[in-house]
Amino acid sequence: MSNNKTVLITGAASGIGFNIAKVFYNAGYQVVMTDKDPELLYQSAKKVGVDVISLILDVTSKKQWTSTIDEIVKQTGKLNCLINNAGIGSPNDIEKICEKHWDMTLDINLKGVMWGCHFGLKEIKQHGGSIINISSIMGKKPMSNIPAYAASKAGVISLTKTMALWAAENNYPVRCNTILPGFTRTAMMDQALKDSDDPESLLSGFKKLSPINDLVSTQSIAEMALFLDSDKAQHITGAEFVVDGGYCI
Ligand SMILES: NC(=O)c1ccc[n+]([C@@H]2O[C@H](COP(=O)([O-])OP(=O)(O)OC[C@H]3O[C@@H](n4cnc5c(N)ncnc54)[C@H](O)[C@@H]3O)[C@@H](O)[C@H]2O)c1
Secondary structure (H helix, E strand, C coil), rough: CCCEEEEEECCCCHHHHHHHHHHHHHHEEEEEHHHHHHHHHHHHHHHHCCEEEEEEECCHHHHHHHHHHHHHEEEEEEEEEEECCCCCCCCCCCCCCHHHHHHHHHHHHHHHHHHHHHHHHHHHHHHHHHEECCHHHHHHCCCCCCCHHHHHHHHHHHHHHHHHHHHHCCCCCCEEEEECCCCCCHHHHHHHHHHHCCCHHHHHHHHHCCCCCCEECCHHHHHHHHHHCHHHCCCCCCEEEEEECCCCH
């Protein structure tokens, strides 16, 4: 049954974003799945539901943000919830790091979220709703070999707080929160395993990093996002939620 709300999810073609799309669809949202990868996006959208809207959106492009939100308003009349999920991450220590790696990581993971907040707010403030930014435990408790990724995700936590304050100070009916997922089995982790000489011990190492000795499910993250957009979370804004099996303790 429809709940009369439209949600836009970035990076929704795979992993965490894909599962968020499924959970919001099942909760009755008009789901708009976006991604920069057209083929994967259309395949994934079909798996979620026939009435899902899928639109190409590279989160680094201001032009595409404008056209995407215009198209959503044209098709559904409004936007109530934005989930800034698209992100990339690969290791590169501070001694070997190159400018291209730094710029690309910060552009997608931080600037992409900033444009999402900027363009999303214009529409969401008219009807009320929330913005949920997907950060990472690496933004709070980083490892040594991912300086660009960790810095981008720490930036997302900070951006969430300024965004929440701005909305509250201006009496906009918009809340903004961030989720910090722990180690989750998606294409991002599969790439790290593929690049490793010993994927099995890397995988068990990822599990052991959390006190519960397990990976986080994409479902747990999606359920947290659904809660944060619900009325049950009406007094929650500017907050960070770790979903990490205890890694950040
Ligand atoms: N997997 C983990 O362990 C983990 C942990 C903490 C945080 N996260 C965060 O969760 C989010 C989702 O990651 P995931 O694990 O599902 O990875 P994933 O690789 O499965 O999915 C990421 C999606 O983002 C898309 N994308 C990449 N660049 C884009 C761009 N410029 N514009 C639009 N879309 C783009 C990709 O095409 C892909 O569909 C990311 O922000 C990631 O940093 C993941």
